[in-house]
Amino acid sequence: MRRRLLAVLMVLMGVAALLLCVPLADAYARGRTEHLLLQRRSEAVRFADLADRMRTAADRAELSAEIGRYAQLYGAGVVVVDSAGATVARAGTGPAAEAATNAATDADADAGAGSVAGGPSEGAEARRRALTGRSTDRLPTLRPWGPRTVVLAEPVGRDERVSGAVLMAVPTGAARRDVTVRWSLIGTGAFGAFAAAALVAAGITRWLMRPVLDLDRAVGRLTAGSLQARAVSDTGPPELRRLRQHFNTMAEAMADSIGRQRDFVADASHQLRNPLATLVLQLENVEPHIAPGPGLVEHGRALDEAERLEELLDGLLALARVESGAAELGDEDVSRAVRDRVAAWTPVFRAAGVELTATGLAQDLRARALPDAAGRILDALLDNAVKFVPRGGRVEVRAARAADGSAVAVVRVADDGPGVPQEQLPLLLRRFARAPEHQNVPGSGLGLAIADEIARISGGRLHVRGNAPHGLLVELRLPFPPPAG
Numbered sequence: 001m002r003r004r005l006l007a008v009l010m011v012l013m014g015v016a017a018l019l020l021c022v023p024l025a026d027a028y029a030r031g032r033t034e035h036l037l038l039q040r041r042s043e044a045v046r047f048a049d050l051a052d053r054m055r056t057a058a059d060r061a062e063l064s065a066e067i068g069r070y071a072q073l074y075g076a077g078v079v080v081v082d083s084a085g086a087t088v089a090r091a092g093t094g095p096a097a098e099a100a101t102n103a104a105t106d107a108d109a110d111a112g113a114g115s116v117a118g119g120p121s122e123g124a125e126a127r128r129r130a131l132t133g134r135s136t137d138r139l140p141t142l143r144p145w146g147p148r149t150v151v152l153a154e155p156v157g158r159d160e161r162v163s164g165a166v167l168m169a170v171p172t173g174a175a176r177r178d179v180t181v182r183w184s185l186i187g188t189g190a191f192g193a194f195a196a197a198a199l200v201a202a203g204i205t206r207w208l209m210r211p212v213l214d215l216d217r218a219v220g221r222l223t224a225g226s227l228q229a230r231a232v233s234d235t236g237p238p239e240l241r242r243l244r245q246h247f248n249t250m251a252e253a254m255a256d257s258i259g260r261q262r263d264f265v266a267d268a269s270h271q272l273r274n275p276l277a278t279l280v281l282q283l284e285n286v287e288p289h290i291a292p293g294p295g296l297v298e299h300g301r302a303l304d305e306a307e308r309l310e311e312l313l314d315g316l317l318a319l320a321r322v323e324s325g326a327a328e329l330g331d332e333d334v335s336r337a338v339r340d341r342v343a344a345w346t347p348v349f350r351a352a353g354v355e356l357t358a359t360g361l362a363q364d365l366r367a368r369a370l371p372d373a374a375g376r377i378l379d380a381l382l383d384n385a386v387k388f389v390p391r392g393g394r395v396e397v398r399a400a401r402a403a404d405g406s407a408v409a410v411v412r413v414a415d416d417g418p419g420v421p422q423e424q425l426p427l428l429l430r431r432f433a434r435a436p437e438h439q440n441v442p443g444s445g446l447g448l449a450i451a452d453e454i455a456r457i458s459g460g461r462l463h464v465r466g467n468a469p470h471g472l473l474v475e476l477r478l479p480f481p482p483p484a485g
Contacts, residue, residue: 130165353391367478369458
């Protein structure tokens with residue numbers, strides 16, 4: 001969101017800079033063009049006045065000398081024609097002189113001087129206007145890339161006494177250099193203003209987004225189970241500061257509510273264990289005094305239910321302790337934990353007639369998790385496997401780095417037992433969830449739920465899916481420790 005907001009602001013500022021500098025640059029180009037027209041038109045008026053007063057050969061010589069000096073000084077081309085279009089005087093060499101000549105000659109007006117602004121037709125039009133008594137009042141706007149030469153015309157005489165015209169082809173190099181320099185300054189100023197505005201926009205974006213990002217991180221930690229997560233940023237607009245306060249208030253209320261709930265479960269489980277243990281002890285003590293028969297059978301069932309209730313309370317107490325999240329995350333050797341737990345459970349599996357193997361164990365596989373998280377989760381997974389895999393079955397444990405290259409340690413427990421129907425797989429990680437056909441199997445239905453909670457608090461995940469061709473595969477994913485330093 002921060003990048004998108006900054007991109008929008010940058011685009012808006014770029015458009016604003018263009019809207020400011022483009023008209024300014026165009027206005028300067030037009031002004032410089034008008035300045036050139038006024039400068040050269042005053043010279044054309046002087047030449048037209050000399051031509052109008054020309055009566056003798058000396059006057060013609062004076063006119064030729066004047067336009068010659070002017071053409072040499074400014075590199076321009078000057079042609080004086082009479083009312084019939086015949087050339088009276090001519091001065092200058094090079095492209096400018098050629099442009100003036102082409103503009104003065106009807107026959108050549110459509111053939112040459114492509115570098116002249118608007119082409120030869122514009123020069124011929126200026127000549128025709130001058131012969132009707134109208135001066136050139138507008139030139140094409142000069143820009144760095146052209147035109148290289150402009151043509152202007154001034155009538156000789158006025159009104160009905162027009163006796164000819166003065167045509168001037170003026171090079172625009174100096175004017176275009178001025179335009180280039182001014183445009184460069186405008187562009188540099190616009191870029192500097194844009195850069196300064198970009199820095200301000202980046203600061204404003206950071207100021208606006210800092211509380212939002214802080215709220216996002218707090219929500220993420222809260223979702224991950226860290227009930228102590230709070231938004232701490234006290235910057236930004238007043239609306240976002242009020243949102244932070246409301247979020248923290250909500251988080252406090254939620255943490256308090258969940259804390260009271262967990263405390264109740266833990267206290268109730270703990271308080272019920274003592275009288276339940278006493279009840280179990282009393283049932284065991286009274287067993288020798290019961291005569292064989294239906295009463296003894298019912299006594300055995302009552303004792304089994306009491307022990308099952310005791311196991312359920314132990315599970316609830318363990319779950320409450322895990323959910324409290326009191327322990328800090330640390331560095332755990334997953335490889336060693338897997339080897340130790342497989343070695344500890346091997347006799348249990350052997351007694352149950354189930355083969356337990358550990359293959360593909362990566363060396364020095366570490367993760368950041370709750371203390372002994374991998375061992376405790378593996379205990380729950382192996383306990384679940386030994387209950388439901390029939391004799392002659394096989395359970396395989398693997399531990400390796402994630403195949404996709406992510407910084408995750410993966411522990412897999414796969415069996416070839418009867419498995420679980422696809423529609424019941426999402427229920428396995430729920431509390432007290434048991435399949436109808438497994439209601440008589442010992443257990444509280446909390447083992448996988450506790451394992452999933454440990455994985456979640458550790459920043460990992462527990463995935464359950466079917467194993468081909470049959471059986472169950474449970475995958476534990478725990479993140480690697482952060483790099484040292």
